[in-house]
Amino acid sequence: MDAHAHSVDDIKKSVKTYMMVFGALMVLTIITVGVSYVHLPVVAAVTVALIVATIKGSLVAMFFMHLLHERKVIYWVLMLTVVFFIFMMFVPLLTNSNKIPGTTPGTMW
Amino acid sequence: MDNVTTAGHAPAGSHAHGHTSHAHVDHHEQSFVTKWIFSQDHKVIGIQYTLTALLFLLFGFGLMALMRYQLAFPMQPIPVIGSLLGAANAPGGIMLPEFYNQLGAMHGTIMVFLGVVPLAVGGFGNYVMPLMIGAPDMAFPKLNMASYWVYFVGGCIMLASFFMPGGAAQSGWTSYPPLSVITATNGQTWWLLGMICLITSSLLGSVNFIVTIVQLRAKGLGFFRLPFFVWAQFVTSFLLLLAFPPLEAAGVLQLMDKVAGTSFFLPSGLVVGNRPLDISGGGNPLLWQHLFWFLAHPEVYVLILPAMGIVSEIIANNTRKPLWGYRVLVYAIIFLGFMSFIVWAHHMFMTGMGTTMNSFFQTTTMIISIPSVIILSALFLSLYGGSIRYNTPMLFALAFLPMFGIGGLTGLPLGLAPSDIHLHDTYYVIGHFHYVVAPGTIFALLAGIYYWFPKVTGRQMNEMLGKLHFIGSFICINGIFFPMFIQGLHGVNRRLYDGGVQYAHAQPVLHWNQFMSYAAWGLMLFQLPFIFNFFWSIWKGKPVGSNPWKATTLDWAATTSPPLAHGNFETAPEVFHGPYEYSVPGRAQDYLPQNQRD
Amino acid sequence: MEIPYTVDVRPDTGLSNGKFGVWLFLASEVMLFAALFSSYILLRVGSVEWPHGYEELSVPMAFFNTVVLITSSVTMVMAWASLKMNDFGKFRLYLGLTILLSFVFLIVKYFEYSHHLHAGEGPWHNTYYAIYFTITGLHGLHIIGGIVVNAYLWGPGAKMWQTAKERFTNRIEIAGLYWHFVDLVWIFLFPVLYLL
Secondary structure, eight states: OOTTOOSHHHHHHHHHHHHHHHHHHHHHHHHHHHHHHHOOOHHHHHHHHHHHHHHHHHHIIIIISOGGGOOHHHHHHHHHHHHHHHHHHHHHHHTTTTOOTTSSTTSOO | OOOBOOGGGSOTTTSOSOOBOOSSOOOOOOOHIIIIISOOOHHHHHHHHHHHHHHHHHHHHHHHHHHHHHHHSTTOOOTTHHHHSOTTTOGGGOOOHHHHHHHHHHHHHIIIIIIIHIIIIIIIIHHHHHHHTTOSSOSOHHHHHHHHHHHHHHHHHHHHGGGSTTOSOOSTTTTOTTHHHHSSSSHHHHHHHHHHHHHHHHHHHHHHHHHHHHHOOOBTOOGGGSOHHHHHHHHHHHHHHHHHHHHHHHHHHHHHHHHSOOOSSOOTTOEETTEEOOSOOOOOHHHHHHHHHHHHHHHHHHHHHHHHHHHHHHHHHHHTSOOTTHHHHHHHHHHHHHHGGGOGGGGOGGGOOOHHHHHHHHHHHHHHHHHHHHHHHHHHHHHTTOOOOOOHHHHHHHHHHHHHHHHHHHHHHHHSHHHHHHHTTBHHHHHHHHHHIIIIIIHHHHHHHHHHHHHHHSEEOOHHHHHHHHHHHHHHHHHHHHHHHHHHHTTOBSSOTTTTTTOGGGGGGTTHHHHHHHHHHHHHHHHHHHHHHHHHHHHHSEEOOSOTTOOOSHHHHSSOSSOBTTTBSSSOOBOOSOTTOBSOTTOSSSBOOTTOOO | OOOSOSSSOOTTTOOOHHHHHHHHHHHHHHHHHHHHHHHHHHHHHTOSOOOOHHHHSOHHHHHHHHHHHHHHHHHHHHHHHHHHTTOHHHHHHHHHHHHHHHHHHHHHHHHHHHHHHHTTOSTTTOHHHHHHHHHHHHHHHHHHHHHHHHHHHHTGGGGHHHHOHHHHHHHHHHHHHHHHHHHHHHHHHHIIIIIO
């Protein structure tokens, strides 16, 4: 049971919020597609795409998944996950830096 | 407040779900199938996991016993069993290298994924943990049942792979590509399918364990009153939850490489047998290693943490005093669990990563040894000043301490990149990890079986047979694994199907192969008194009351032996103090159960 | 003894078992897709050449699919909100729409896949298509899983509304959390695979 939504009025307010989030998500989707047509240089393109995606994802998580009003326990689990997520994404890539070139056949490493 | 009927008491398909129920326990009749086969009761599921896992441990041990014949007497026909293996595996009874590799890969896989973890977590965790926290069952009984059966299916797939044309997986339990992908037989594909089942089983189980421990603790049972066993299972479940998915992903990728013609792990320009392979290329073999070890390193902590939990309970109980440094133990195990996620590439020191990353992983690996040492020290210190009872579970628990010590210490030169250059992929590594898992974890699991047997069956196992089992196993197990350090330091490589016979540098230490094999077969013989004792005692063991060890924790203090079939407790227990109130000064009795106010 | 907190929340954690369980499951799913994204990064960065998404794949189709999936997330949360407002009819409508939109997504995906496969651009063609098919395929399997769960809750599972309203509403919320997560993954998948 959500602490924040008891009465029908509260739910009606939430519905308004959901619609606004829906609108924001549509706008952000159009933006991200639009930007892709500009063909920015790699670093900028990746940065913009990931920022927009993160904003969209956060909106879904915070409002549709009620994360904004969720309990501490859930936040702790997710923060722990995010730490390991970051490791999983970046560390394998980092192991490819300052390698002795030519040590992995068939790739540019 | 409405207490709605839960899944745990609705038999499969017999009446409508979701009817509001009352506070009493359901007493409807269950069929044999829903009571013993597709049971949702954590105790039955725990027993299912235990028996299945023990069978797999025996089978995995058998595979090794076979390998050790080849290592002791290379290229000699294996007596009796040799003729049964078939011409594809051992023509004339002489083991083919491919078959040796199958035995090796499957020994590791079966022991780790089908034996030790299902016993430690699925068996002990499932049976004991809900009792220890005063819960009527796990939070999701249906999920629990599903976890077991998916594990069972995974195990069947793994076993079946031996009988497929071409045999089982033969590229090590680590399944490194390109070898695992380019090997022409299908054993690896079956291995991958089996692993997907086992990983799924594990994930479902870990969700169940975490929710149960957080949500279903009895009244008064705050986190810092939990027995250390529960903390160990709790941290282990987080490791399983967050570390296994990357291996599931990697398994899917390797499966795609094998059956869909992709090249996730196959680099361009690969030439096999003088012919370039017809693949799309562009893949990275190291990608597999990263994804695999991202799981497999936390996996080794999954192997040891429940063992530490079991040993802690047995030590506190048999010294009649509280564990030394309970809070320190808890913080250490949490830190250990966290660190276990960021050390994985110490398995990859020799893959050509740059010195920066080598140093990073070497550093985190050295840091992770600190909480391990803290835990081991706290357990040693717990013995000081204790009134030690030397029963069979305690003997195994005591032996765990120095054995884990040796295993842990021998890990240090492996975790330091410069020394790892010489020791990597040698028998030193095999000796190291077997010391932690075999006289380490498995001894702890055996201790746990002797300890909790009376709770499950209401009877005690025979002490004399137990002590015989212990002495013989302790001597033989050291006989198997200690010489491995010697061979490893001499540079004998692992996974050599002839034990190193062809290498000049191995000659001075080759004689140890026969010694180790005899020790291995001796170890197998000394399990016979245990197997006999286990089954005989179920029917003929000395009947005991509900708390024969005079323990303080809820599993002993608040339940019957065996515990009540439905709901475990007559009334929900309430907890009034910590888990190790032994020898409290001024009290007549040397133990104060957790659910006893005064 | 019955298992507590299947519907009511435990006072000190503020959670019901099911909600806690599904968030833990989602945490593990984050790690699953993290591994796949990490593989994508490693393979792309290590490659000699790698096409831009918009050169190989249909951005308009994926844009349409993104709109479809986000809309299905809205209808999913509206289904839950309808139950909270005691409107079973609206719930049925919204959940039905969610399922319908999920099928639309899959149908578009089918057209996308068959176009590439007919052109010989299967996962065996090169590593770019290998990772494209694998990630979207696994995501697609998650969509199918969601359809199965949602269809059950729309059909036979909805009987629970008659006997245990709160418990059923909880189930819809939990199914919704899973569904929003599937949408969330796509929100990242779409730019990474199609726009970069």
